[in-house]
Amino acid sequence: MAAPCFYVNKADGGLRLVVDYRKLNAITKPYRFPMPVQTELLEQLKDAKIFSKMDIRWGFNNIRIREGDEWKTAFRTRWGTYETLVMPFGIINGPAYFQAYVNDIFKDLIGVNVVVYMDDTGLFQK
Helix, strand or coil: CCECEEEEECCCCCEEEEECCHHHHHCCCCCCCCCCCHHHHHHHHCCCCEEEEEECCCHHHHCECCCCCHHHHCEEECCEEECCCECCCCCCCHHHHHHHHHHHHCCCCECCCEEEECCEEEEEEC
């Protein structure tokens, strides 16, 4: 069954599509991945002499939905029913999967000279 959706105004005057995935989330088995504790990340940065920050643009939209599972993301509009090919905002496991994905990318650098919190990555040198 396709999820309902609506639009909200964005700060720039455009519209943002919001999909109500509450029914999908209610039957989804939660993926438990430990999220970083922000105070611990900041502690790692306290003696940094050089620091740079990267933001992964449209982070969730970089994660492909597993082939065959697209139907689970279906939403309906007045123009038709659509499925997403990438991870949409609003699904219960989105943040955990995204954090696990980014942690895997930086696995050899986390705690050495990289801190990662969702789509924000801090690079530092002490």
